[in-house]
Amino acid sequence: MSDALPAVHEQYQVATQQLAADRLGLWVFLASEAMLFGAVFFSLAVYHYIHPAAMHAATDQLDLSMGAVGTAVLLSSSTTMALAVKAAGEGRRWETLVALIGTVVLGLAFEAIKVHDWFDEFGKGLYPPAGPPFPLPQPAARLFFHLYFVSTGLHAVHLAVGILLVAGLVIMQVSGRLTLPERMVTVEMVGLYWQFVDIVWIFLYPTLYLVSR
Amino acid sequence: MTAEAKALPSKSYLEDGYTLSSWFFSTDHKRIAILYFVSITLFFFVGGAAATLIRLELLSPTGLFLSNDAYNRLFTIHGVVMVWFFLIPSIPNTFGNFLIPIMIGAKDLAFPKLNLASWWIFVLAGCFVIAALLIGGVDTGWTFYAPFSTMFSNGYVVPAVIGVFIAGFSTILTGLNFIVTIHKLRAPGMTWFRLPLFVWAIYATSLVMVLATPVLATTLMLIFAERVLGLGFFDPKLGGDPVLYQHLFWFYSHPAVYIMVLPAMAVMSELMSAFCKRRVFGYKVVAYSSLAIAGLGFLVWGHHMFVAGESVYAGLVFSLLSFSIAVPSAIKVFNWTATMRKGYVSLDAPMLFALGFIGLFVIGGLSGLFVAATGLDVHLTRTYFVIAHFHFIMVGGTVSCYFGALHFWWPKMTGRMYPEMLGRGTALMIFFGFILTFMPQFILGWLGMPRRYHLYPPEFQVLNVLSSAGASILAVAYTLPLIYLGWSLFYGKRAGANPWGAAGLEWLIPSPPPRENFETVPVVTWEAYPYPLKPQPVERKETP
Numbered sequence: 001m002s003d004a005l006p007a008v009h010e011q012y013q014v015a016t017q018q019l020a021a022d023r024l025g026l027w028v029f030l031a032s033e034a035m036l037f038g039a040v041f042f043s044l045a046v047y048h049y050i051h052p053a054a055m056h057a058a059t060d061q062l063d064l065s066m067g068a069v070g071t072a073v074l075l076s077s078s079t080t081m082a083l084a085v086k087a088a089g090e091g092r093r094w095e096t097l098v099a100l101i102g103t104v105v106l107g108l109a110f111e112a113i114k115v116h117d118w119f120d121e122f123g124k125g126l127y128p129p130a131g132p133p134f135p136l137p138q139p140a141a142r143l144f145f146h147l148y149f150v151s152t153g154l155h156a157v158h159l160a161v162g163i164l165l166v167a168g169l170v171i172m173q174v175s176g177r178l179t180l181p182e183r184m185v186t187v188e189m190v191g192l193y194w195q196f197v198d199i200v201w202i203f204l205y206p207t208l209y210l211v212s213r
Numbered sequence: 214m215t216a217e218a219k220a221l222p223s224k225s226y227l228e229d230g231y232t233l234s235s236w237f238f239s240t241d242h243k244r245i246a247i248l249y250f251v252s253i254t255l256f257f258f259v260g261g262a263a264a265t266l267i268r269l270e271l272l273s274p275t276g277l278f279l280s281n282d283a284y285n286r287l288f289t290i291h292g293v294v295m296v297w298f299f300l301i302p303s304i305p306n307t308f309g310n311f312l313i314p315i316m317i318g319a320k321d322l323a324f325p326k327l328n329l330a331s332w333w334i335f336v337l338a339g340c341f342v343i344a345a346l347l348i349g350g351v352d353t354g355w356t357f358y359a360p361f362s363t364m365f366s367n368g369y370v371v372p373a374v375i376g377v378f379i380a381g382f383s384t385i386l387t388g389l390n391f392i393v394t395i396h397k398l399r400a401p402g403m404t405w406f407r408l409p410l411f412v413w414a415i416y417a418t419s420l421v422m423v424l425a426t427p428v429l430a431t432t433l434m435l436i437f438a439e440r441v442l443g444l445g446f447f448d449p450k451l452g453g454d455p456v457l458y459q460h461l462f463w464f465y466s467h468p469a470v471y472i473m474v475l476p477a478m479a480v481m482s483e484l485m486s487a488f489c490k491r492r493v494f495g496y497k498v499v500a501y502s503s504l505a506i507a508g509l510g511f512l513v514w515g516h517h518m519f520v521a522g523e524s525v526y527a528g529l530v531f532s533l534l535s536f537s538i539a540v541p542s543a544i545k546v547f548n549w550t551a552t553m554r555k556g557y558v559s560l561d562a563p564m565l566f567a568l569g570f571i572g573l574f575v576i577g578g579l580s581g582l583f584v585a586a587t588g589l590d591v592h593l594t595r596t597y598f599v600i601a602h603f604h605f606i607m608v609g610g611t612v613s614c615y616f617g618a619l620h621f622w623w624p625k626m627t628g629r630m631y632p633e634m635l636g637r638g639t640a641l642m643i644f645f646g647f648i649l650t651f652m653p654q655f656i657l658g659w660l661g662m663p664r665r666y667h668l669y670p671p672e673f674q675v676l677n678v679l680s681s682a683g684a685s686i687l688a689v690a691y692t693l694p695l696i697y698l699g700w701s702l703f704y705g706k707r708a709g710a711n712p713w714g715a716a717g718l719e720w721l722i723p724s725p726p727p728r729e730n731f732e733t734v735p736v737v738t739w740e741a742y743p744y745p746l747k748p749q750p751v752e753r754k755e756t757p
């Protein structure tokens with residue numbers, strides 16, 4: 001395996017050491033990212049607890065079915081990404097390419113659903129700072145929607161970065177710069193990031209759509 | 214020690230290119246350390262200039278030359294610059310960057326390009342903050358408390374917040390780099406419990422950097438969203454909750470205190486062992502207490518909010534946890550002190566800084582117990598007592614150690630010795646100047662003088678003048694090293710590989726070190742701090 005790895009930088013003695021460092025680096029990065037989202041999650045959790053009635057009223061305004069469809073789409077993209085990593089590790093180049101393209105398409109579909117949701121909610125007056133008047137009387141319901149827009153927005157930005165990364169892999173592979181299975185670690189790293197962004201949604205979806213329904 | 218780590222005759226890292234781009238785009242951890250050193254020195258004097266103006270203004274009960282608004286902007290810029298652009302990067306990004314790879318027997322950090330990127334990110338962040346300062350400043354205080362910062366402040370909050378936000382990524386990337394390096398790049402034989410305690414403490418710091426800083430990023434993002442987009446998280450008028458801001462901010466900012474002080478503790482272990490020629494007493498306990506401080510540091514943020522509308526029960530728990538964090542800190546102080554027992558103590562400048570640290574840190578730590586007690590804190594919070602408390606920790610503690618580290622590793626970094634007598638004089642001036650500056654502030658706070666006002670009742674003038682007199686000593690003492698260290702770069706005595714007769718891999722390689730640190734990767738067969746050193750060229754007496 002070790003002769004099939006990319007060139008070793010001078011600070012490493014062997015390729016496996018470099019690989020282990022790359023992997024650990026990404027995990028540490030994801031731990032940091034988890035704390036970034038953690039702040040929003042805990043705020044939401046606390047206000048679910050302090051203002052259950054307002055949170056219930058606010059949650060009811062969200063389109064549950066669109067949320068469910070989005071979740072399904074995103075979970076499917078997790079599957080295709082996992083398939084891409086597996087195929088890349090085994091050097092099956094065509095399958096990798098198809099799975100990566102599928103991931104990009106599903107990621108874009110999720111973003112489209114989310115943008116549609118936002119426009120829909122804006123139209124109903126659920127974006128408190130602008131648009132039609134906010135329909136609910138409770139102040140905490142406004143807070144819910146402020147946190148809703150910031151958390152889904154932050155997630156969408158992360159997903160957009162993921163889509164760009166996977167699209168980059170597609171371009172690299174089409175132009176022949178992604179030699180497999182030698183550069184499998186690159187696919188693996190992007191895959192890990194992608195799964196992280198999906199897991200964030202797996203927590204966001206119930207926190208926003210289900211808990212107070 | 215063994216021959217694997219012997220000196221080698223290759224070019225030093227300072228001779229590895231003389232162009233500007235060979236510095237600004239170098240991926241050598243030692244050069245990046247120097248880049249950080251130069252940039253944070255600039256920020257130190259910006260923040261220091263603000264402090265000087267504050268102490269001048271406070272000479273008179275009616276103020277000398279500033280409006281209320283200008284005074285608010287002055288202490289804000291002092292806080293923002295000193296916290297995020299000096300204290301947080303101070304020891305980790307200069308000495309950590311320079312020393313961690315060498316101490317563990319590696320040729321560089323795990324991700325050298327990321328290291329360079331983090332410096333550039335830091336510079337970009339600094340540009341935003343300096344721009345905010347130049348176009349008119351910020352008047353919120355370094356804490357950016359909402360809803361003042363989001364709805365009412367007429368200062369330039371947005372550029373300042375963006376600057377701090379960007380600086381956070383520099384911190385996160387540095388922490389990430391250190392964690393991976395310490396895990397994966399240790400030389401053969403360099404087990405976890407053979408690591409110098411410096412590395413342990415920087416490791417603990419890095420954990421806090423990586424896990425706390427993103428929460429600051431989120432918090433600043435919310436300020437931005439509220440101020441610019443009108444999304445109300447903190448302003449009650451928009452449905453927000455101002456207490457939420459304080460929870461989020463202190464969830465970061467209390468651990469950030471340990472980002473600032475754990476590296477000072479890292480330096481302490483090295484200084485005490487090197488100048489007592491003894492292994493640090495209770496090595497493992499000191500190592501674990503670094504991790505304990507890092508962990509407990511995440512659980513005590515509520516002690517900043519005893520009067521902010523937090524529940525009594527929450528206050529009790531936060532108070533208890535805050536008391537408990539004093540335990541690992543005290544363990545460290547006792548162990549450093551015990552290291553001196555039966556040691557060959559030499560009072561060179563770095564050791565004087567280290568002893569100064571113990572004195573100032575103990576006062577700062579004990580006064581921390583005062584403000585951790587809920588009942589007492591109601592009286593003391595938002596007074597000069599709190600100002601004195603945290604300056605004792607962060608300036609008395611961290612800045613003393615920063616200067617101790619600077620003198621200790623100066624010969625290693627530059628290959629030159631500094632003038633010893635001037636170094637000792639500076640150490641003494643910093644210690645006594647510091648006491649004179651901040652002791653009166655404890656009394657002022659106890660008597661009820663609130664922080665962040667430039668007008669005060671005339672009966673407080675004597676203590677304020679004493680404090681300003683101390684600050685003038687500090688101003689001289691902090692400027693002196695700039696002059697004599699600068700002088701020593703050209704005229705200082707050449708330093709050998711190990712001018713202090715100290716243990717540690719960094720002292721086995723030439724001063725200044727070659728580009729690749731070690732010609733061949735060292736194989737470590739000895740424990741940390743193997744005093745008395747046997748094959749060292751420095752003469753020393755045998756242990757009785």
Ligand SMILES: [Cu+2]
Pocket residue numbers: 466467470513514516517
């Ligand atoms: Cu605190």
